[in-house]
Amino acid sequence: MLPRLYLFSLRSFIGPFILTLVVSIFILILQFFWVYIDDLMGKGIEITIILELLFYVSASLMPLALPLSVLISSLMTFGNFSENNELTALKSSGLSLYKIMKPLTMFVIILAIFTFYFSNYVIPVANLKWHSLIYDIQNTKISSLIKPGVYTKEIDGYAIKVASGSDGRYKDVIIHDHTTPTEIKTIKAEEIRIYKSTNSLYLFLELINGQVFEELDIQNPIFLPDGRVQNKTHVNRPSRLSSFKKATYKINVSGFSLQRTNSDIFKDKYEMLNVFQISDAMDSIAVKEEKMQSAYEQANKRTGTIFNLKNIEQNDDETIKIDTNMRSIQSSEIGALQLSSIRSKLIDQLRRKNTNLKNQINYLSTIMKEETNYWIEFHRKFALSFTLIVLFFIGAPLGSIIRKGGFGAPVVVAAIIFMIYFSIITTGENLVQSYVISPFTGMWMACIIFTPIAIMLTRSAAKDSILFSKENWVKIFRIKAKKDESINT
Numbered sequence: 477m478l479p480r481l482y483l484f485s486l487r488s489f490i491g492p493f494i495l496t497l498v499v500s501i502f503i504l505i506l507q508f509f510w511v512y513i514d515d516l517m518g519k520g521i522e523i524t525i526i527l528e529l530l531f532y533v534s535a536s537l538m539p540l541a542l543p544l545s546v547l548i549s550s551l552m553t554f555g556n557f558s559e560n561n562e563l564t565a566l567k568s569s570g571l572s573l574y575k576i577m578k579p580l581t582m583f584v585i586i587l588a589i590f591t592f593y594f595s596n597y598v599i600p601v602a603n604l605k606w607h608s609l610i611y612d613i614q615n616t617k618i619s620s621l622i623k624p625g626v627y628t629k630e631i632d633g634y635a636i637k638v639a640s641g642s643d644g645r646y647k648d649v650i651i652h653d654h655t656t657p658t659e660i661k662t663i664k665a666e667e668i669r670i671y672k673s674t675n676s677l678y679l680f681l682e683l684i685n686g687q688v689f690e691e692l693d694i695q696n697p698i699f700l701p702d703g704r705v706q707n708k709t710h711v712n713r714p715s716r717l718s719s720f721k722k723a724t725y726k727i728n729v730s731g732f733s734l735q736r737t738n739s740d741i742f743k744d745k746y747e748m749l750n751v752f753q754i755s756d757a758m759d760s761i762a763v764k765e766e767k768m769q770s771a772y773e774q775a776n777k778r779t780g781t782i783f784n785l786k787n788i789e790q791n792d793d794e795t796i797k798i799d800t801n802m803r804s805i806q807s808s809e810i811g812a813l814q815l816s817s818i819r820s821k822l823i824d825q826l827r828r829k830n831t832n833l834k835n836q837i838n839y840l841s842t843i844m845k846e847e848t849n850y851w852i853e854f855h856r857k858f859a860l861s862f863t864l865i866v867l868f869f870i871g872a873p874l875g876s877i878i879r880k881g882g883f884g885a886p887v888v889v890a891a892i893i894f895m896i897y898f899s900i901i902t903t904g905e906n907l908v909q910s911y912v913i914s915p916f917t918g919m920w921m922a923c924i925i926f927t928p929i930a931i932m933l934t935r936s937a938a939k940d941s942i943l944f945s946k947e948n949w950v951k952i953f954r955i956k957a958k959k960d961e962s963i964n965t
Contacts, residue, residue: 481566481571481576481579482578482579485553485576485579485580486579486580486583488553488556488557489549489550489553489580489583490549490583492548492549492552492553493545493546493549496544496545496548496549497541497542497545500540500541500544500545501534501537501538501541504537504540504541505530505533505534505537508533508537512610525609528605528609529606529609529610532602532603532605532606532609533602533606535598535599535602536599536602536603536606538591538594538595538599539595539599539856539860540898542587542591542860542864543860543863543864543867543894543897544890544894546584546587546864546867546868546871547867547868547870547871547890547893547894548871548886548887548890549871550580550867550868550870550871550872550875551871551872551874551875551878551886551887551889551890552875552881552882552883552886552887553580553872553875554871554872554873554874554875554876555875555876555878555879555880555881555882555885555886556875556881556882557576557875557876557881558875558876558877558878558879558880558881559879559880559881560881563576563876567940572938573873573876573934573937573938574938577872580868580872581868584864584865584868585865587864588861588862588864588865589861591860591861591864592857592858592860592861595856595857595860595861596750596751596857597750600747600748600749600750600753601748603747603748604748607747607748622636622638622646622670624638624639624640624641624642624646625637625638625639625640631727633653633654633655634651634652634653634654634655634727635651635652635654636649636650636651636652637649637650637651638650638668641668644669644670644671645667645668645669645670646667646668646670647666647667647668648666649663649664649665649666649667649668649683649686650662650663650664651663651664651665651681651725659690659691660690660691661688661689661690661691662688662689663683663686663687663688663689663725664686664687664689665683665684665685665686665687665723666684666685666686667683667684667685668681668682668683668684669681669682669684670682678726678727678728679726679727680724680725680726680727681724681725681726681727682722682723682724682725683720683722683723683724683725684721684722685720685721685722686719686720686723687717687718687719687720688717688718688719688720688723689715689716689717690715690716690717690718691715691716747853749850749853750857751854751857751858754850754853754854755854757850758847758850758851761843761846761847761850764843765840765843768836768839769840772832772836775832776829776832844911845909848908848909848911848915849909851908851915851916852905852908852909852915852918852919854915855915855916855918855919855920856919859919859920859922859923862920862923863897863922863923863926866923866926866927866930867893867897867926867930869930869931869933869934870893870926870929870930870933871890871893872934872937873930873933873934873936873937873938874889874933874937876937877933877936877937897922897926900921900922900925901919901921901922903921904917904918904919904920904921904922905918905919
């Protein structure tokens with residue numbers, strides 16, 4: 477009986493889990509498109525590049541999609557069990573809720589272990605790939621080449637102006653071709669149609685009803701030794717005017733196509749590292765911080781010559797020096813002029829020390845922020861795996877308590893719980909970055925809050941207590957009212 481029960485439970489859980497996981501990733505991808513829509517539209521990006529970007533982004537969205545999927549699928553599975561009286565039948569046959577949850581508990585634990593390895597080894601690579609790819613897309617300038625009403629000078633050697641139009645079709649075109657330094661070439665046309673080559677290296681400008689005006693550029697005269705002028709183009713410049721009904725202009729725009737940057741320039745960011753690399757990075761940061769602090773302390777301990785006492789009879793070669801403790805100098809030992817010079821030098825030195833101190837504080841602040849980001853990412857990988865187990869032990873007993881299956885009530889309840897969960901982890905991360913709490917507390921805050929709730933719900937469901945029934949809440953308020961009356965009497 478138990479193998480059949482286990483197989484039945486797994487089939488009932490895995491179907492909603494996969495479905496909700498796909499739907500969650502799809503919704504999150506739509507949100508990603510909404511954020512980067514300006515960077516993706518109108519740049520002539522190939523569909524394969526877009527699909528590659530979506531593949532990497534979908535992998536990096538797993539930390540948000542997996543907890544929601546586990547919560548919804550556990551709520552739906554046990555809600556269906558309870559609504560169809562299957563849970564009651566299983567309990568009447570002598571099986572406890574813990575026994576019924578056992579196969580799914582094992583599955584979620586295996587899923588949590590897989591999620592840790594996925595977030596530790598796959599997600600950093602996915603983050604590295606999509607960050608570098610979106611960086612390349614953002615630096616692709618095809619969409620900004622032609623803008624009506626203004627001269628476009630993005631293409632080297634050309635200045636293009638159109639009066640009106642969009643989507644590759646424009647009216648009243650002026651093109652200034654400066655590719656030949658000694659020649660001025662201007663093309664005017666009534667209409668232009670712009671096409672892009674299949675390899676994205678060229679733009680083809682199809683011009684209709686226009687003229688081409690060519691003229692030699694003004695050049696400085698060259699005087700020969702006898703005083704004669706060798707070139708007289710500054711006086712008489714030959715020119716040519718030609719007309720056309722239809723012509724095609726080819727412009728090289730290889731510099732504006734998508735150039736794939738070496739992704740290694742992003743690999744040191746905390747989002748692109750696994751826990752072992754983060755640990756090594758933290759050690760390196762600690763060594764760097766210690767060296768910088770030691771160098772700063774050594775620099776502050778150095779003494780600096782402030783003033784040479786030449787007028788003091790005891791020792792003409794004696795030199796007054798100050799160290800970081802700023803030893804005081806008695807005004808009786810030196811003259812007023814010397815005292816004024818010492819004072820100005822002291823002020824200058826204090827200003828330099830103040831500037832160095834501010835720079836050191838800024839450096840330490842940057843190091844601290846970097847350390848915090850590394851620790852956040854370190855704890856996030858472990859907290860995510862544990863969160864799946866906690867949310868399962870919230871969703872499964874809650875589904876058996878509310879006795880509703882399908883995509884109705886379970887989805888609503890799961891959405892509310894997940895919003896609370898997401899708010900907690902977001903608040904925790906913000907508090908960590910504000911140095912209010914430690915990275916461990918901030919990233920594990922959701923687990924710390926939800927774990928007692930999961931234990932309470934599981935025990936209540938196992939004991940068949942009607943946690944959310946009207947009668948139960950009436951009893952609680954009656955007990956509280958009786959206690960208040962006894963206190964008042």
